[in-house]
Amino acid sequence: MSPEQENILEAHGVTKQFGGLTAVNDVSFAIPQGSIVSLIGPNGAGKTTFFNILTGLYKPTLGRVAFSGKNITAGRPDKIMALGVARTFQNIRLFGTMTAIENVMVGQHARMKAGLFGSIFRPPWVRGEEQRVRAKAAETLEYVGLRSGVHDQLATNLSYGDQRRVEIARALASEPRLLLLDEPTAGMNAQESESLTRFMQKLRDDFGLSILLIEHDMRVVMGVSEHVTVLDHGEKISEGEPQAVRSDPQVVEAYLGKQEAERQRAEQEGAV
Amino acid sequence: MPELPRNVRIALTVAVIAFGALLPLFVEGGGGFIDDATLALAYVVMALGLNIIVGFAGLLDLGYVAFFAIGAYTMGYFGSLFHINVNGGEGLHVLVAGPAAELPGIHANFLIIVVLAIVATTVAGMLIGLPTLRLRGDYIAIVTLAFGEIVGRIAINGDEIAGFGTKLTNGRQGITPVDKIDLPFSEPFTALNLRPWYWVAFTMVLIVLFVNFRLRDSRLGRAWIALREDEVAAVSMGVPLVKTKLLAYGTGAAFGGVSGAFLGSYLNTVNADQFQFAFSIFILAMVILGGLGSIWGVVVGAIALSFINNRLIPDVLNDVPERIGLDFDLTELSFGIFGFLLVIMMILRPEGLIPERRRQLELGEGIEDLAKTGDDDDPVYQARVP
Numbered sequence: 001m002s003p004e005q006e007n008i009l010e011a012h013g014v015t016k017q018f019g020g021l022t023a024v025n026d027v028s029f030a031i032p033q034g035s036i037v038s039l040i041g042p043n044g045a046g047k048t049t050f051f052n053i054l055t056g057l058y059k060p061t062l063g064r065v066a067f068s069g070k071n072i073t074a075g076r077p078d079k080i081m082a083l084g085v086a087r088t089f090q091n092i093r094l095f096g097t098m099t100a101i102e103n104v105m106v107g108q109h110a111r112m113k114a115g116l117f118g119s120i121f122r123p124p125w126v127r128g129e130e131q132r133v134r135a136k137a138a139e140t141l142e143y144v145g146l147r148s149g150v151h152d153q154l155a156t157n158l159s160y161g162d163q164r165r166v167e168i169a170r171a172l173a174s175e176p177r178l179l180l181l182d183e184p185t186a187g188m189n190a191q192e193s194e195s196l197t198r199f200m201q202k203l204r205d206d207f208g209l210s211i212l213l214i215e216h217d218m219r220v221v222m223g224v225s226e227h228v229t230v231l232d233h234g235e236k237i238s239e240g241e242p243q244a245v246r247s248d249p250q251v252v253e254a255y256l257g258k259q260e261a262e263r264q265r266a267e268q269e270g271a272v
Numbered sequence: 273m274p275e276l277p278r279n280v281r282i283a284l285t286v287a288v289i290a291f292g293a294l295l296p297l298f299v300e301g302g303g304g305f306i307d308d309a310t311l312a313l314a315y316v317v318m319a320l321g322l323n324i325i326v327g328f329a330g331l332l333d334l335g336y337v338a339f340f341a342i343g344a345y346t347m348g349y350f351g352s353l354f355h356i357n358v359n360g361g362e363g364l365h366v367l368v369a370g371p372a373a374e375l376p377g378i379h380a381n382f383l384i385i386v387v388l389a390i391v392a393t394t395v396a397g398m399l400i401g402l403p404t405l406r407l408r409g410d411y412i413a414i415v416t417l418a419f420g421e422i423v424g425r426i427a428i429n430g431d432e433i434a435g436f437g438t439k440l441t442n443g444r445q446g447i448t449p450v451d452k453i454d455l456p457f458s459e460p461f462t463a464l465n466l467r468p469w470y471w472v473a474f475t476m477v478l479i480v481l482f483v484n485f486r487l488r489d490s491r492l493g494r495a496w497i498a499l500r501e502d503e504v505a506a507v508s509m510g511v512p513l514v515k516t517k518l519l520a521y522g523t524g525a526a527f528g529g530v531s532g533a534f535l536g537s538y539l540n541t542v543n544a545d546q547f548q549f550a551f552s553i554f555i556l557a558m559v560i561l562g563g564l565g566s567i568w569g570v571v572v573g574a575i576a577l578s579f580i581n582n583r584l585i586p587d588v589l590n591d592v593p594e595r596i597g598l599d600f601d602l603t604e605l606s607f608g609i610f611g612f613l614l615v616i617m618m619i620l621r622p623e624g625l626i627p628e629r630r631r632q633l634e635l636g637e638g639i640e641d642l643a644k645t646g647d648d649d650d651p652v653y654q655a656r657v658p
Contacts, residue, residue, distance in 0.1 A: 097630035
């Protein structure tokens with residue numbers, strides 16, 4: 001990692017309060033271009049809230065977010081998407097009554113131009129656009145490993161794993177430069193998580209993507225990320241390389257409680 | 273609708289269009305049947321408009337009558353004696369022939385009035401849509417309901433609102449007579465020969481159907497359905513919330529306006545009593561009966577309810593209470609009967625007469641879906657994620 005490497009995303013002092021509750025408190029954070037970084041922390045640490053701020057769903061109370069040098073603080077979600085930030089959701093939010101391929105076509109909405117009259121009169125350029133988008137959707141679904149036999153199935157009727165795939169395809173089809181994955185391995189077994197880990201690296205290499213990952217599965221986090229940021233109670237308590245973060249007493253405390261942290265510390269001191 | 277082979281579908285469509293176009297030639301030109309059929313077609317146009325708002329975009333609009341009213345008043349303003357003093361009592365005439373060309377008041381060609389009605393209702397649709405943008409589901413219903421009522425009230429009390437030398441509406445008395453449609457190359461539009469009226473309504477239905485199908489299978493149609501399914505996911509995928517919703521309101525309203533202008537001329541009156549809440553429910557019932565979001569379903573639902581309302585209840589079944597020894601007018605129970613029909617539908621066929629393919633598949637699934645696409649607070653989902 002060269003020192004002058006550009007950051008694709010930078011957040012400065014981001015704070016989000018819901019009434020009296022501070023969900024995210026003064027978090028600064030950067031994603032270097034082309035890297036895979038993780039955001040971890042116990043349940044309720046404010047990870048998803050932070051995600052929602054980055055994608056424009058929430059407006060931060062304080063702080064600033066910039067995407068490739070452009071201020072996107074409190075920008076509209078669809079505009080941030082159009083700039084090149086795509087996401088998936090923790091609890092899979094596909095459009096249930098649309099087919100897999102239609103879902104992925106919606107992901108390309110920001111890359112299309114047909115408006116009301118274009119849609120009604122369907123001039124040749126609209127037909128061409130429609131065909132291109134459909135072809136690209138099919139291609140993206142193939143890429144994420146969805147059998148072509150189920151491309152025309154309704155999203156609700158797909159298996160859990162296939163729904164995850166469609167969601168990633170929907171995000172990828174928008175040609176993002178930054179992909180935000182919110183707990184992509186939720187509900188997966190060890191083997192599936194393992195293959196998803198490899199898939200993320202492939203994504204980065206194939207598309208030159210940067211990836212921000214929220215994850216609970218430590219094996220995935222340690223295996224794939226170059227940089228880890230830990231949130232607890234809305235505050236950044238640690239960041240750095242995966243190994244360093246793992247042994248940070250504050251992180252151990254946040255995850256396993258104070259007693260465990262002290263026991264580990266004692267163990268280490270004993271060993272020395 | 274089940275997926276039929278392409279050539280079967282084309283043949284079927286051609287057959288239906290031919291049947292619809294030739295139907296008036298086989299019935300009495302001034303009879304009750306063609307009258308009912310013409311009204312039914314006008315309602316089809318409205319129901320297809322409401323279907324864009326409620327069926328495609330999922331915005332429950334309970335004030336659709338507002339667009340009927342605005343369309344009809346556009347007809348009344350620009351095609352009647354309403355502005356009788358305009359131009360010093362000489363009248364203003366734009367591309368009109370026949371008796372209307374001699375009368376005082378403003379008289380514009382029907383096609384011009386349709387364009388004006390489209391503009392007026394599109395703007396009104398967007399204005400009514402604006403305050404609902406931040407709302408969801410039931411709350412949208414309440415706000416649109418209120419707007420429908422406001423327009424209805426203004427229509428009633430408009431005879432006491434005056435300015436620029438004219439009243440706003442004619443209240444319950446109504447604006448009447450209204451100019452008959454007058455188109456070149458057509459038989460005259462009279463009360464005795466309803467065939468030309470029918471054909472105009474039929475043409476409107478064809479155009480509106482075309483627009484509906486094109487929109488459904490387009491970038492915009494997908495965006496509407498995406499918003500209906502999951503607003504947060506849709507905006508996160510690049511669908512602009514405000515623009516997409518306003519386009520749904522505007523397009524849906526425009527159809528109501530076209531139909532309203534037609535009905536103003538056809539019924540020969542623009543009367544405040546036409547524009548009351550019950551009418552919104554009447555149109556909504558057509559959409560639900562036929563199948564929310566299903567274009568053919570809505571057509572069938574609108575024709576069915578329209579015939580039940582205009583023929584079956586007042587004519588065919590009206591002497592039933594008397595025969596079983598009761599003394600009341602069955603038409604007073606119309607809405608009770610519609611309600612009963614809807615309840616029966618919800619039990620037997622909740623997805624509508626001709627369900628939208630999507631909903632049919634979805635409703636067939638039921639409980640097992642819950643586990644797959646659960647929400648944050650859905651216990652089944654929580655249990656899956658350790």
